[in-house]
Amino acid sequence: xxxxxxxxxxxxxxxxxxxxxxxxxxxxxxxxxxxxxxxxxxxxxxxxxxxxxxxxxxxxxxxxxxxxxxxxxxxxxxxxxxxxxxxxxxxxxxxxxxxxxxxxxxxxxxxxxxxxxxxxxxxxxxxxxxxxxxxxxxxxxxxxxxx
Ligand SMILES: [Zn+2]
Numbered sequence: 001x002x003x004x005x006x007x008x009x010x011x012x013x014x015x016x017x018x019x020x021x022x023x024x025x026x027x028x029x030x031x032x033x034x035x036x037x038x039x040x041x042x043x044x045x046x047x048x049x050x051x052x053x054x055x056x057x058x059x060x061x062x063x064x065x066x067x068x069x070x071x072x073x074x075x076x077x078x079x080x081x082x083x084x085x086x087x088x089x090x091x092x093x094x095x096x097x098x099x100x101x102x103x104x105x106x107x108x109x110x111x112x113x114x115x116x117x118x119x120x121x122x123x124x125x126x127x128x129x130x131x132x133x134x135x136x137x138x139x140x141x142x143x144x145x146x147x
Pocket of ligand 1: 097
């Protein structure tokens with residue numbers, strides 16, 4: 001879909017880029033960004049979590065686990081389909097140095113860009129039991145690495 005872009009300055013390394021921006025009225029919508037780790041931080045996708053069967057399914061599966069919102073956000077990142085082999089994540093990061101200290105020039109669109117929709121097709125193709133197993137496995141990974 002077509003979205004506006006705005007300029008974003010990295011306050012850590014000085015790198016700047018144009019990134020998709022949804023405006024001020026974007027409840028339930030977000031931009032997923034490619035992983036800096038794989039050198040593809042300028043890959044973006046549109047994520048709409050309203051009436052999203054993948055998102056809803058993850059909500060249900062995460063409900064039974066002892067967890068918090070930061071786990072859920074991370075879980076979503078792990079379960080989004082890669083775009084052209086690029087894993088997606090949430091949050092605003094510098095494509096050059098991975099810093100989250102970014103100044104967004106909101107309200108000053110620089111143009112428009114076509115970005116794909118972020119989807120959970122791979123996760124949803126698992127049967128319900130496999131989905132649950134996957135979420136429990138990821139919860140264990142998260143507990144080991146992020147707590
Ligand atoms: Zn940077």
